[in-house]
Each structure stands twice: as C-alpha cells, then as structure tokens.
Amino acid sequence: MATDIQFAPVEAAPRPRKAARRILTSREEFRAAKRVPKAKLLPFVGVLFASKPHPPSFFVRMANEYGEIVGFDIAGKPLYLVNHPDYIQHVMQTNAGNYRKSDFYYRLKAMFGDGMLVTENELWRSKRTLAQPSFRRHRFDHYCNVMAECGTNLCDVVEAETRDGQPINIVPKVMAAALNVATRTLMNCDLAEDKDRFTEIITTIMVQSEKRVWSLFELLHDLPTKARAERLQAIADFDALLYKVIKDRMEGRSTPDPAGPDMLQMLLESACPVTGEPLSLSRLRDDFLTMVLAGHETTAVSIAWCLYMLCRHPEHMATAREEVDRVLGGRQPTYEDLSELKFVKMVAQETMRLYPPFWTMSRAALADDEVRGYRIPKGATIMLCPYVMHRNPEYWPEPEKFDPYRFTPEAGADRPKHAYFPFGTGPRQCIANHFAMFEAQIMVAQMLQRFDLSLLTSKEVESEPMISLRPKQGIHFTARPRL
Numbered sequence: 001m002a003t004d005i006q007f008a009p010v011e012a013a014p015r016p017r018k019a020a021r022r023i024l025t026s027r028e029e030f031r032a033a034k035r036v037p038k039a040k041l042l043p044f045v046g047v048l049f050a051s052k053p054h055p056p057s058f059f060v061r062m063a064n065e066y067g068e069i070v071g072f073d074i075a076g077k078p079l080y081l082v083n084h085p086d087y088i089q090h091v092m093q094t095n096a097g098n099y100r101k102s103d104f105y106y107r108l109k110a111m112f113g114d115g116m117l118v119t120e121n122e123l124w125r126s127k128r129t130l131a132q133p134s135f136r137r138h139r140f141d142h143y144c145n146v147m148a149e150c151g152t153n154l155c156d157v158v159e160a161e162t163r164d165g166q167p168i169n170i171v172p173k174v175m176a177a178a179l180n181v182a183t184r185t186l187m188n189c190d191l192a193e194d195k196d197r198f199t200e201i202i203t204t205i206m207v208q209s210e211k212r213v214w215s216l217f218e219l220l221h222d223l224p225t226k227a228r229a230e231r232l233q234a235i236a237d238f239d240a241l242l243y244k245v246i247k248d249r250m251e252g253r254s255t256p257d258p259a260g261p262d263m264l265q266m267l268l269e270s271a272c273p274v275t276g277e278p279l280s281l282s283r284l285r286d287d288f289l290t291m292v293l294a295g296h297e298t299t300a301v302s303i304a305w306c307l308y309m310l311c312r313h314p315e316h317m318a319t320a321r322e323e324v325d326r327v328l329g330g331r332q333p334t335y336e337d338l339s340e341l342k343f344v345k346m347v348a349q350e351t352m353r354l355y356p357p358f359w360t361m362s363r364a365a366l367a368d369d370e371v372r373g374y375r376i377p378k379g380a381t382i383m384l385c386p387y388v389m390h391r392n393p394e395y396w397p398e399p400e401k402f403d404p405y406r407f408t409p410e411a412g413a414d415r416p417k418h419a420y421f422p423f424g425t426g427p428r429q430c431i432a433n434h435f436a437m438f439e440a441q442i443m444v445a446q447m448l449q450r451f452d453l454s455l456l457t458s459k460e461v462e463s464e465p466m467i468s469l470r471p472k473q474g475i476h477f478t479a480r481p482r483l
C-alpha cells in the first residue's frame, strides 16, 4: 500500500499552528561565543564577483576551505554560509522563530506579491492553514491519476517529435507537463490553449526574478528599461490568465474538480482566518501564482535531471527499468504503485541531492543567537544551501558520484536527518514535498516504460542557478519507442 511510503530524509509537512517560538540567547552566551571566520575576499562586493560564473560551485569550494561556517560581506552586511546539519536544524526548525525569510525573498514580492513563500507570521499561517488540506492523503489517488495522464501526454509528444530519429530537448516538454499537472490539480483547468504563451511568461518572470534576487542594487530593476517593460507585461499577462480562471469559477462558467474540491474551490469557500472576510481576488492571485510557479518548474527540472542521470548511468537505468516493468507490467502508474517503485524513488532522491531545485535558501536573524559555539548577530543572513550540504563528504562520501543506493534505509540509518533537505525543513518546509516526489516517480517511470533514451552527446550538462537549478543547455536525447 502506498500509505506505507516513508520519505525517510524529509519530515512530514508541519502543522502550521505548531510554528516554532523564538528561543533567545543571553548576552553572556552571545559574548562568550566565537566570531565566525571571514572569507578572504574583497569587502562589499567581493563575494558577488568571486562566485561567478557558477555560485553553487563557489560556495562548495568555500565550505571545503573554511569548514562548518564561513562569513562573507555582502554590500556591508554579514552573510554566513553554514555546512553542518545542526545549523540547518537550528535555524529552520528548533529556533525558526528567531529567523525570518531573508531580504532575497522579499525581492520576489515584485513578482509573487504576498504569496505563501514570501510572507511571515499570521498572514503566512493563515495561508498555510487554508492550503494544507489540498495536500492531504485523501487527494492523492486523484492527483496521481492526473499526473499519469499528463505523463502519458508527455510521452505522446516525445514520441511524435522523435519519430524520425530526431533528438528532443526534454526540458520544455516536462515543464509543459508539470504546468498542466499544477493547473489541473489546483484549479481543475487545462491551459492547453494558452500553454506556449504561459511557458514564455513564466520563463520571463523566472529569469528576471533570478537577476533581481542576486542584484547588488535591486532598485536598478525598476528603472524604465526594456527588461522592466517585458517583466511588467509578463506579470500582467499571467494575472489576466489567472484572474480569468478564478472569475470563471466564481461566476459558474467552470466547475470544481468532480473528484473532490480542488484548492481553488476550497479557497473560494473559505474566509480569511485573520479578518473573517472572503479571500480577495488579489490574495487568490498571489496564492495561485506562487503555487504554480513554485510548483511546476522545480518538479520539472527534477524529472529532467533524473532522466539525464539515468542516461549517464546505464547500470542504474537497467535497474530502474526492470523495476518499472515488473511493477507496472505496461499499465499506467497509480498511487498504489508508488511504494513499489522504490528504486525510481531512490533515483529521484539522489538526483535531488546533486541537483536540488532550490539550490539555496536563506534566513535573517531577528535577534542575536549562538549556534555550535558561533555568534550569529541580529540582522545576519544565514545561507542554508542544499547544494553545499548535499556535497559535504562527511555525510556523502565521494559526493560527486551518482549513487541511488545512498537512499536505502540501511545506508541512511546513521546519517543526520538535516544533511539532506531538498524540500527545506521545519515550519516552512515545502507544502507539496510528497506531491512533487510522486510526480517525479510517476513521470520518470512512464518515460522509462515507453522509450529507450540516449543522450545526444557525452558532454556533461552544466547546471544554471536560476531560481531553480536548471540544465543550462537543456537535455537533448533521442527516444526510441520500446517494442
């Protein structure tokens, strides 16, 4: 039974009302703690220049050089990169009340508005409380069927476009499939007609969000440039599409999901726990924009990286395929099959270790704190970086080696839980961690069921740290239908 599924390294979604309280450090404790060692770089902007062209790799080098914590000066403010599971647990879970999302997230508000990802306190709690029922067990039979239907469409597209031996870049195809899963499960609507425009809009928003997040002078992005005009147009177009979906439902031109109320219906029937008023149109817009953006791109890149890693490792491809054939016997996967697709899940976990879609997260300290004997002053930004932690050789021997067997229960038994956190942890952990893992298992299984895949080139695909960790040049392969 799929209910037996244990996502060993990732904890169950937290109950919002158990959000962490702030644990205060005394003045004496703070003074007695050590200062964080500083990286030897130019002050103010040094880290921005030194981290080019690939910030994730730069931060791995820094962690290897300096150890469990290292400080940078970013525009005159302290930024600490941490590389020990205790910090992850402390900042994101045990003492999460002393940390808010860092200013990097607030920069996303220009695009995301007040979505769940970037809000705090009561507003965040009310959003999480209202959204949580959409990710409970009883919805998953239906969600998995939708995922499998979208996966079948994905395979049909791949088959049609590779018919004459033509290669295909799988990334935009999986993006479209994952977008369809998100809009169908959350809002019971199929954006097939607007798909291409939607994908274009999302790319513009993501590219510009990334530039804004990492920019030294954020306000430069609000100068009247061509990029700003494109961004505003993309947001306006996205809003128009979303408002249409919401209004159609409000005015009875579309129907709720017959398999049970979808998130749109649940939110339309809810009152805000803080004000007691029905949710406003702009609040619904922020919530759905966040869900769709946070939800589809991350999952899509994971699926694309999984297929890439399997193509590069024929021995693991053979094991995964044997499992898929044995468990599914040629039929579409369902929720009940997921607990049997164990190796496919281990492949997805190992892929998210090496290519965590949210390659970094960050928090700002609200008050002075002390962790593992180091001072964390009020206002400091802590960088919690799965890309770095997932390559810490203390927990992941031969870190660059792709080895799904790291995720057998025995292999993971002695590993600290917070050495692996692709979905974050604590009260702000991804609300859809199980949803995303199921989608990856289902679509990867379907692609293996239908095709023999071969990469077009043996050259390694580089990762590109956008908001999610995308494959820079795409992932191109040929797909021969299996007999």
Ligand code: HEM
Pocket: 116, 117, 118, 128, 182, 290, 291, 292, 294, 295, 296, 298, 299, 302, 356, 357, 358, 361, 362, 421, 422, 423, 424, 425, 427, 428, 429, 430, 431, 432, 433, 435, 436, 437
């Ligand atoms: C492989 C796929 C995914 C990965 C790796 C991922 C990762 C994450 C991470 C790391 C966070 C926490 C960010 C932080 O603490 O700063 C997060 C939050 C969130 N994710 Fe996901 N996510 C994925 C898929 C999804 C999907 C499919 C949805 C929606 C359908 C979704 C919706 C959200 C939302 C709404 C939040 C904010 C939660 C909160 O602040 O309470 N994610 N995700």
